[in-house]
Amino acid sequence: MFSLVYHSPCTYLPQNGINGLLLSHICAVVLDKEQYSRHNAYMTDGKQHLRISVQNTTCFVRSYAKINLTLDVLGKRADGYHELATIMQMVDLYDTLCLTTLAEDRVSIVSTQPELNNDNNLAVRAAQAVRQHLSLAQGVQIELHKRIPMAAGLGGGSSNAAAILLALRQWWQLPLSAEEMLSLAASLGSDVPFFLTEGLALCEGRGERLTPLPTYWPPSLRWLLLVKPTIGVSTATVFRNLPASDYTDGVHTRAVYTVLLAKGEPFPEDMRNGLERGVLEHYPQVAQAREDILKAGASFVRLSGSGPTFFAPFSELARASQAQQCLHDQGYQVHLTRAIHPNSGNVCIF
Numbered sequence: 035m036f037s038l039v040y041h042s043p044c045t046y047l048p049q050n051g052i053n054g055l056l057l058s059h060i061c062a063v064v065l066d067k068e069q070y071s072r073h074n075a076y077m078t079d080g081k082q083h084l085r086i087s088v089q090n091t092t093c094f095v096r097s098y099a100k101i102n103l104t105l106d107v108l109g110k111r112a113d114g115y116h117e118l119a120t121i122m123q124m125v126d127l128y129d130t131l132c133l134t135t136l137a138e139d140r141v142s143i144v145s146t147q148p149e150l151n152n153d154n155n156l157a158v159r160a161a162q163a164v165r166q167h168l169s170l171a172q173g174v175q176i177e178l179h180k181r182i183p184m185a186a187g188l189g190g191g192s193s194n195a196a197a198i199l200l201a202l203r204q205w206w207q208l209p210l211s212a213e214e215m216l217s218l219a220a221s222l223g224s225d226v227p228f229f230l231t232e233g234l235a236l237c238e239g240r241g242e243r244l245t246p247l248p249t250y251w252p253p254s255l256r257w258l259l260l261v262k263p264t265i266g267v268s269t270a271t272v273f274r275n276l277p278a279s280d281y282t283d284g285v286h287t288r289a290v291y292t293v294l295l296a297k298g299e300p301f302p303e304d305m306r307n308g309l310e311r312g313v314l315e316h317y318p319q320v321a322q323a324r325e326d327i328l329k330a331g332a333s334f335v336r337l338s339g340s341g342p343t344f345f346a347p348f349s350e351l352a353r354a355s356q357a358q359q360c361l362h363d364q365g366y367q368v369h370l371t372r373a374i375h376p377n378s379g380n381v382c383i384f
Contacts, residue, residue: 090383093133093205097197098124098376099188100228101258101338101345103300104287107280107308115224115240116273119284121291122189122225123251124233125258126374129182129190131157131197133205136173141165145178156191156222160198163218168208183262183367185269187339189225196229201381216242233375236291247291251373252299255347257354259332262343262367263323272309272340275316280308302334310337317342326364330357 100122108117136142141161145151153159157176164170176198182190199218203210210218219226224241236245286306293300314321320342327335331353332346348354358370 090205091135092383093201094382095131095133095197095201096376097129097131097182097190097193098229098233098374099127099182099190099193099260099371100124100225101188101260102307102336103305104290105307105309105339106282106284106287107276108284109278109281116276118224118238118241119287120237120241121247121287121294122228122235122237123373124229124376125188125260125371127182127188127260127369127371129194129197130179131194131201132177132179133198133201134175134177136175138173139171140173141176142173143176143178145180147178147180147184150178150180150184156195156226157198160195160218160222160226161202163222164199164202164208164210167214167218168210170206172206174202183343185266186262186343187267187269187337187341188260188343189229189339192223192225193229195219195222195226199226200230204381205383216244233373234294236287245291247294249375250294250297252294254299254349256372257348257351258371258373259327259346259348259354259357259361260338260343260369260371261323261327261346261361263319264365264367265317265319265342267313267317267320267340267342269340272313272316276309276312280311282306282308305334305336307337307339309340313337313341323366326361326366327357330360332357 103121103123104119106119108119111117141158143151143155143158145155157178161174161176165172178194180190182188182193184190196219199215202208203215215230216227219230220240220242227242227244228235228237231244231246232249234247234249234251236247237243238245286304289304290300293304314324323342324335324344327344327346332348335344335346337343338345346357348357354370358368361368
């Protein structure tokens with residue numbers, strides 16, 4: 035059992051978390067497995083499906099983007115994936131999802147990006163995973179206002195999936211443990227478990243092994259300029275083309291992890307992305323974007339994930355804003371943002 039303490043309208047803070055996972059915030063006082071309603075059950079295919087009692091019919095949730103402060107590729111695994119060590123940080127660029135209860139036993143989605151309106155959308159798959167795991171018959175419609183660029187190395191789809199898991203868990207008062215949440219998240223994608231944390235974490239394995247870091251962000255990285263060229267980059271292709279010479283033993287991630295724990299300033303040479311060299315080599319348009327960001331006034335530029343989005347940190351807003359305008363005028367998609375630790379006001383119930 036955990037309690038939620040009222041602070042302000044649509045802002046509820048948990049008294050305690052579970053294993054460092056974010057417990058988002060809904061209009062409820064106590065969540066207990068005994069409160070989980072199992073009435074209105076019916077049978078189909080030999081299985082009992084449960085209808086739950088939902089007092090509030092609409093739920094809004096924010097879904098934040100991320101950057102990879104480091105990304106070490108340690109080698110290729112027997113299962114075909116690559117072993118990673120990466121430090122990820124959520125940033126204040128977000129999609130908004132609106133969830134509405136449906137009388138029908140189904141999940142539907144409507145997005146501002148029409149190509150996302152299908153059952154392969156990670157948000158839909160997350161809702162279906164919860165329903166199947168608990169044999170629920172409650173339907174839900176998802177409306178997705180997309181702001182995070184797609185296929186950009188910013189984790190937008192993975193963040194949407196995690197937001198659905200967190201929102202349904204609390205909106206429907208579901209008896210899902212932290213371990214079950216992590217298992218569901220990992221089944222949906224390598225980056226999804228990270229978005230269950232409070233914003234900053236060391237991620238290992240495929241990304242599913244998490245070590246949350248305390249809330250801290252270096253002053254030199256206060257403002258983050260996200261710059262996306264118009265080209266798209268396939269994550270699968272980037273990893274398929276990655277030579278063993280770009281593998282490391284994780285030394286860069288360990289160094290930044292140690293510095294962040296000590297609340298220090300990481301060295302730029304340790305904020306390394308093992309995928310960047312190959313992406314710059316195979317995608318000249320991405321390499322040109324990096325040069326343009328430096329010419330616009332950035333002193334440091336790093337690829338996020340498999341790209342093609344770069345992040346450039348600034349300690350002063352004026353310089354960041356000037357670079358933003360310069361790059362916008364050149365036709366780049368640019369977002370001026372900051373690190374965020376979303377531990378309040380993430381979910382609103384109506």
